[in-house]
Amino acid sequence: MDKTVPPGAAILLDFIRETEVGRSDRASYDVIYGHNQGKLPKPLTAMTYGEIVDAQAKWSKRFGSSAAGGYQFMRKTLQDLSRQILSISGTDRFTPDLQDRLGYKLLVRRGYPEFITGKMSLVEFGERLAQEWASLPVLAPTQGGKLRVRRGQSYYAGDGLNKALVKPEKVEAVLKEVLEAARRPHEPVEEPEARPVPLPVPVPLPVPEPRTKPVRKSGRFWTWLLTAGGTIVTGLKELNVVALDWRVQIAILGVIVGFAVYAITSMPAVRGALGLK
Structure with a gap:
């Protein structure tokens, strides 16, 4: 459907369609x-x-009628529907879905909206359906297409071609089922819950390891060393160490400078304090 x-x-x-x-x-x-x-x-x-x-x-001449498809559309009916439904084209294929839509259009023309809203009785709607589909019986005595027909007869009884193919009780039962289905609130079809798309996790860029600068090439090292050396010489003068032989002075200064170089190059704490990591 x-x-x-x-x-x-x-x-x-x-x-x-089955009837x-x-x-x-x-x-x-x-x-x-x-x-x-x-x-x-x-x-x-x-x-x-x-x-x-x-x-x-x-x-009609070859088979006795022009009725075609699941709802037995007559040629005149198809021509009328094509004029009424402007979206229909002569090149449209006569698919089951198209036939279903055309069949529903016939229901609407016969009062389906009025029936399901209570503006048309079940008996009246049944008679209108019998006027559209000859295999359906009328649900109460009425004037048919050719003669006065009884409940259960085809609306077109007496034309030598058509007769009812189902009992009126069955039609009534189906119409009650239709009413129940039409008036029942229908839940909308739930769309599958969309899964949240995880945001890409930023990958931290590798931080390059600081390149250790050789101590001998560090300007800070030589500045500190010369400053320290000058401070030491000044201190020696204050302590009257300068009175010693110059060779002794150089030896003392060499020991002090050597110790300083050793501390800078081998002790991390000293290197860190000088910014020489």
Whole structure:
């Protein structure tokens, strides 16, 4: 069933299709009057709307009626629907979905909206359906197309061609089911919950290891060393160490400077304090 057809109408159309052609499966959409579809060059559902209307002009004489498809559309009915539904093109294929939409259009024309809203009685709607589909019986005595018909007879009884193919009680039961389905609140189809797309985790760029600068190339080292050396010489003068022999002075100064160089190059704490990591 085409998804655009409401639930209640879908139940009714399935019932009508089975009553009209004797089946409700996929093959039911290819049936023509008298089950002569095997005599066609190709199935109805493979033909276009225009091809079927053109072919129907000869079916009444050849097969006894132009009724075609799951809902047994007459040629005049298809022509009328094509004028009423502007979206239909002669090149549209006569698919099951298209037939379902056309069948629903016929239900609407016969009062389906009024029936499900309580503005039309079940008996009246049943009679209108019998006027559209000859295999359905009227639900109360009425004036038919040819004569006065009784409950359970086809609206077209007496024309030598049509008769009711289902009991009126069955029609009433189906129409009550249609009402229940049409008035039942239908929950919207839930879309599958979208899973949140995880945000990309930023990958920290590798921090390059600081390149150790050789002590001998460090300007800070030599500045500190010369400053320290000058301070030491000044201190020696203050202590009157300068009175010593110059060779002794140089030896003392060498020991002090040597110790300083050793501390800078081998002791991390001293190197860190000088910024020489």
